[in-house]
Amino acid sequence: MKNVVEYVGEVALFIKELFRSIPKFYKSFGLTTDQIILIGIGSLPIVIVTNFFTGAVTAYQAAFQGREYLPDVYIGMSVIKAFMIELGPVLTGLIVGGRVGSAITAELGSMRITEQIDALETLAIDPVRYLVLPRVIAGAIVLPLLTIIAILMGCVGGGFCSVLLLHIKPIIYIEGLKLQFMAHELWGGLIKAFAFGIIIALMGSYHGFKATGGAEGVGKATTRAVVSIFILIIIFDFIIAQIVF
Numbered sequence: 001m002k003n004v005v006e007y008v009g010e011v012a013l014f015i016k017e018l019f020r021s022i023p024k025f026y027k028s029f030g031l032t033t034d035q036i037i038l039i040g041i042g043s044l045p046i047v048i049v050t051n052f053f054t055g056a057v058t059a060y061q062a063a064f065q066g067r068e069y070l071p072d073v074y075i076g077m078s079v080i081k082a083f084m085i086e087l088g089p090v091l092t093g094l095i096v097g098g099r100v101g102s103a104i105t106a107e108l109g110s111m112r113i114t115e116q117i118d119a120l121e122t123l124a125i126d127p128v129r130y131l132v133l134p135r136v137i138a139g140a141i142v143l144p145l146l147t148i149i150a151i152l153m154g155c156v157g158g159g160f161c162s163v164l165l166l167h168i169k170p171i172i173y174i175e176g177l178k179l180q181f182m183a184h185e186l187w188g189g190l191i192k193a194f195a196f197g198i199i200i201a202l203m204g205s206y207h208g209f210k211a212t213g214g215a216e217g218v219g220k221a222t223t224r225a226v227v228s229i230f231i232l233i234i235i236f237d238f239i240i241a242q243i244v245f
Contacts, residue, residue: 010206010210011203011206014128014202014205014206014209015202017128018128018132018133018136018202020128021126021128021129021132021133022133024126024129025129025133025137027129028129028130028133028134031130031134032133032134032137032138034134035134035135035137035138035139036138036141036142038138039096039100039135039138039139039142040138040142040145040146042099042100043095043096043099043100043142043146044146044149046095046099047092047095047096047146047149047150047153048149048153050091050095050150051083051087051088051091051092051149051150051151051153051154051157052153052154052156052157052160053157054087054091054154054157055079055083055153055154055155055156055157055158055159055160055161056157056158056160056161056165057161058078058079058082058083058087058154058157058158059075059076059078059079059157059158059159059161059162059166060161060165060166062074062075062078062079063075063162063166072162072166072168072169072172072173072176073172073173073175073176073179074176074179075158075162075166075168075173075176076155076158076159076162076172076173076174076175076176076177076179077176077177077179077180078176079154079155079158079176079177080151080154080155080158080176080177080181081180081185082154083150083151083154083155083189084151084185084186084188084189085185085188085189085241085245086189086237087150087154088147088148088150088151088154088189088193089143089147089150089189089190089192089193089196089237090192090196090233090234090237091150092143092146092147092150092193092196093143093192093193093196093197093199093200093233094230094233096142096143096146096196096197096200097196097199097200097226097229097230097233098226098229098230100139100200100201100204101200101201101203101204101225101226101229102204102222102225102226103204104135104200104201104204104205104208104225105204105205105207105208105211105218105221105222105225105226106208106218106222107208108131108204108205108208108209108211109207109208109211109217109218109221109222110211110218111131111208112208112209112210112211112212113211113212113213113214113215113217113218117131117209127209131205132201132202132205132209135201135204135205136198136201136202136205138197138201139197139198139200139201139202140194140197140198140201141197142197143193143194143196143197143200144190144193144194144197146193147189147190147192147193148190151186151189155177158173159173159174184244185245187244188240188241188244188245191240191244192236192237192240192241195236195240196233196236199229199232199233199236200229200233203225203228203229203232204225204229206225207221207222207224207225207228208221208225
């Protein structure tokens with residue numbers, strides 16, 4: 001219990017330092033742009049492939065569960081609602097969390113071990129403002145954009161399965177996508193993605209800053225970062241769902 005309280009306290013202090021650096025964001029604009037490109041473009045292929053086939057599986061399972069007593073139009077509705085509310089933001093968050101969170105921790109952990117972060121402090125450069133803030137802002141911007149792409153690819157994958165494997169007419173599947181579409185469900189999913197982006201960059205940076213003990217310590221910090229990111233994504237998924245929906 002003591003370790004948990006200590007961990008939460010250290011993260012809270014780290015977040016406090018992050019908030020203190022926000023007024024100087026203009027100094028890190030170029031770094032933020034670089035991180036947006038790095039996180040977004042680098043994660044795009046795996047997000048596209050994963051959500052395409054998840055959409056296909058979702059359509060197939062929806063048909064398997066309810067085709068005997070529900071019209072085919074409900075397959076499209078099931079796919080888009082599942083991706084807007086849950087699958088799009090959560091699956092994208094977990095994918096990017098595993099890929100980007102581990103990369104951030106490894107990079108910053110190596111900088112901590114080799115005393116590059118200490119060198120920044122010696123030069124009167126705030127390492128949180130220089131290293132953490134651009135990554136957090138980039139994560140908050142990129143995750144909702146990737147989630148929109150994930151939703152689109154999920155619908156495309158669901159349509160691929162519905163038309164080619166389930167022999168449903170394309171117009172029926174498209175009508176299902178429009179059936180009972182609610183904007184607040186889309187916004188709710190994007191709010192989740194926004195929070196997940198902050199969590200990924202924040203926890204990756206925190207564990208990177210706390211890395212000790214050489215290469216082995218960086219490896220352990222990376223593992224702890226990915227585990228904490230996954231747990232927090234699931235927790236905040238539940239909390240935001242209760243508030244928004």
